[in-house]
Amino acid sequence: LSKLRRGLEETRKGFVSELLDKLGDDPLTPESLDDLETLLIRADVGIDSTDKVINALRKKLNEEVVGGEEGIKFLKDELRAIIEKPIKNSGTNILVPQKGKLNVWLIVGVNGVGKTTTLGKLAYLSSKSNYKTLIAAADTFRAAAVEQLQVWGDRSKVDVISNQSKNADPAAVVFDAINAANKRKSDLLLVDTAGRLQNKNNLMDELSKIKKIIDKKVPDAIIESLLVLDASQGQNGLKQAKSFAKSANLSGAIITKLDGTSRGGVSLAVSAEVNLPIRFIGAGEGIKDLRPFNSFEFVEALLA
Numbered sequence: 001l002s003k004l005r006r007g008l009e010e011t012r013k014g015f016v017s018e019l020l021d022k023l024g025d026d027p028l029t030p031e032s033l034d035d036l037e038t039l040l041i042r043a044d045v046g047i048d049s050t051d052k053v054i055n056a057l058r059k060k061l062n063e064e065v066v067g068g069e070e071g072i073k074f075l076k077d078e079l080r081a082i083i084e085k086p087i088k089n090s091g092t093n094i095l096v097p098q099k100g101k102l103n104v105w106l107i108v109g110v111n112g113v114g115k116t117t118t119l120g121k122l123a124y125l126s127s128k129s130n131y132k133t134l135i136a137a138a139d140t141f142r143a144a145a146v147e148q149l150q151v152w153g154d155r156s157k158v159d160v161i162s163n164q165s166k167n168a169d170p171a172a173v174v175f176d177a178i179n180a181a182n183k184r185k186s187d188l189l190l191v192d193t194a195g196r197l198q199n200k201n202n203l204m205d206e207l208s209k210i211k212k213i214i215d216k217k218v219p220d221a222i223i224e225s226l227l228v229l230d231a232s233q234g235q236n237g238l239k240q241a242k243s244f245a246k247s248a249n250l251s252g253a254i255i256t257k258l259d260g261t262s263r264g265g266v267s268l269a270v271s272a273e274v275n276l277p278i279r280f281i282g283a284g285e286g287i288k289d290l291r292p293f294n295s296f297e298f299v300e301a302l303l304a
């Protein structure tokens with residue numbers, strides 16, 4: 001938790017300390033709500049989510065006098081409700097592979113957001129938790145992607161299935177990886193995809209081809225499509241989430257680079273506006289710097 005707190009320090013410095021300074025212990029006023037609105041927008045919480053929180057607070061203020069501290073508690077509850085909405089069973093929202101089945105997690109996202117790093121961290125996290133894990137290097141588009149993944153595979157002691165030939169078909173890599181996963185009775189197959197946004201049809205085609213192969217070979221496989229987003233990109237990350245959601249059947253998001261950004265609020269915007277549960281958060285470049293997302297922890301760290 002302290003690591004997450006440190007990670008979110010920038011976001012906190014940016015808006016929360018200012019917020020706490022402004023609110024203090026004094027009762028909330030319409031003016032402090034205006035300040036709060038500005039601060040939330042600046043932290044990239046997003047217009048819709050900000051409206052929702054502010055309207056809820058305004059409604060409460062019309063009915064009673066709300067002290068600063070009480071206001072913060074109310075704010076925390078409202079923020080948590082926003083990120084918990086896409087989670088079916090509220091609270092912790094931890095995604096783990098289901099035992100006894102092959103779980104396939106397709107990792108998508110634009111270049112540079114931390115997709116490869118996140119995949120390496122996920123491999124480490126799951127193999128450390130005793131899930132038999134395998135990586136499929138199905139981003140055959142980017143030249144260095146396979147070598148980069150191999151480095152993470154070595155670090156996490158997880159095998160990487162790849163196809164060395166130039167312009168290999170991603171679906172063929174997944175085919176090989178599923179065979180390997182079946183043979184080894186793997187619990188989790190992590191698939192690095194080249195799912196790019198430049199061409200929506202390509203993205204859809206590639207992902208549906210991959211899914212078809214999985215369905216055919218392992219009909220009861222549990223497939224998750226996880227979108228990696230870079231928190232430091234703020235509203236641009238929200239835009240990416242919206243376009244990916246249009247072309248891919250996403251089931252969750254992973255927010256990276258929550259260390260060193262003042263825009264951690266974008267997680268809330270993604271949950272609220274794209275209706276995506278945040279599954280993991282990355283706060284550092286190291287192999288251990290990924291943790292399952294927990295809404296209580298997140299809001300506490302954000303408003304600590």
Ligand code: GDP
Pocket residue numbers: 109110111112113114115116117118256257258259260282283284285289
């Ligand atoms: P990809 O192009 O999406 O596969 O991105 P990479 O995994 O190659 O990461 C791009 C850069 O972001 C690298 O320098 C990573 O070390 C860095 N990075 C990834 N995740 C995080 C994170 O959570 N925090 C920080 N500070 N850097 C990260």
